[in-house]
Amino acid sequence: MTPLEQAINTALIKLVSERVVERLTAQKQSALVVFDGSIHGLNDAHKSVEALREAGWKLDLFCAKEACGQSHKTCAGCKSTAATDLTGADIQKRLDGCGVVVAASMAVSLAAKVTMGIADDPVSRLLTTALELGKPIVAARDGCCPTCRGREDRGFGANSAYRAMMVSHLTTLVNYGVKLCDATNLAQAVMGIIPSERQTTSNSLVSQAPARVNAPSQTGKRVIGWSDAKRFKGQALHLDHNQLITPLAAEELRARNIRIIKG
Numbered sequence: 001m002t003p004l005e006q007a008i009n010t011a012l013i014k015l016v017s018e019r020v021v022e023r024l025t026a027q028k029q030s031a032l033v034v035f036d037g038s039i040h041g042l043n044d045a046h047k048s049v050e051a052l053r054e055a056g057w058k059l060d061l062f063c064a065k066e067a068c069g070q071s072h073k074t075c076a077g078c079k080s081t082a083a084t085d086l087t088g089a090d091i092q093k094r095l096d097g098c099g100v101v102v103a104a105s106m107a108v109s110l111a112a113k114v115t116m117g118i119a120d121d122p123v124s125r126l127l128t129t130a131l132e133l134g135k136p137i138v139a140a141r142d143g144c145c146p147t148c149r150g151r152e153d154r155g156f157g158a159n160s161a162y163r164a165m166m167v168s169h170l171t172t173l174v175n176y177g178v179k180l181c182d183a184t185n186l187a188q189a190v191m192g193i194i195p196s197e198r199q200t201t202s203n204s205l206v207s208q209a210p211a212r213v214n215a216p217s218q219t220g221k222r223v224i225g226w227s228d229a230k231r232f233k234g235q236a237l238h239l240d241h242n243q244l245i246t247p248l249a250a251e252e253l254r255a256r257n258i259r260i261i262k263g
Contacts, residue, residue, distance in 0.1 A: 030058040031190060032098040032130075036123045037064045038107035040150060041142025041183030045104040048140075048186035052102075055191065060094055064123050091129050101130045102190055103139035104183070108166060111144040115172040131176055134254045138190050140183035141170060148182070229253050236261050 001009070033049055053059055095101070103110075110124060119125040130137055142148040146156070146163040158166075174180060181189040222243055229237075229249035236259040239245060245260065253260055 032060045033102045035063045038105040038143030044183035051187035100136045107143045111169040138179045141180045
């Protein structure tokens with residue numbers, strides 16, 4: 001390779017890296033916010049969404065038909081689509097454009113569908129696809145938790161078996177990597193997951209932190225690309241707080257069951 005070709009190659013690599021950094025940085029402050037129609041914790045969820053908006057977050061709002069029937073100013077900016085019109089390409093596009101998915105409300109029925117991998121309506125399709133793509137998800141548990149504030153006041157009298165079913169759904173969601181919180185703390189939870197992307201996992205799934213083996217982060221590279229991920233060998237890739245990883249590289253690691261740990 002001639003000196004001129006080397007210079008052109010270096011300039012192109014730098015340009016591509018800068019564009020990747022710009023895109024990933026923009027994603028860090030963007031969220032796809034989903035309302036499914038659950039009324040539990042709804043007012044707190046609306047306040048949390050407004051807090052994110054005031055903090056400068058770019059929000060893509062999606063409301064189920066039932067949620068759009070509820071009166072709230074958040075819904076005024078949503079881009080709801082009928083189930084028959086929400087294609088796989090639509091879901092992919094909206095998920096690609098966000099850094100985190102926020103289930104601002106989640107009823108028991110939605111929690112059950114997601115834990116079972118059932119995607120038969122727009123909201124469940126969005127969430128199950130997000131899980132399959134490895135997108136960080138933060139969910140308000142008020143609508144599917146047997147001990148949430150206000151549930152007893154509404155006459156909740158389910159027996160222990162039904163309550164245990166609800167708890168099992170929450171446990172499964174945590175095992176899937178979903179970060180659960182009360183609706184009142186939703187904004188704080190979302191801002192805590194980006195950019196560090198920390199996800200809550202059950203204690204049974206947390207093992208001793210693996211050693212850093214041939215980690216690309218040790219090379220000082222700011223952007224970890226697909227080729228770096230392909231060469232990586234180990235149980236987990238540790239990234240420094242100022243490093244980014246491309247979506248293709250992240251997908252390569254997840255396909256090999258390699259965890260990505262930032263910070």
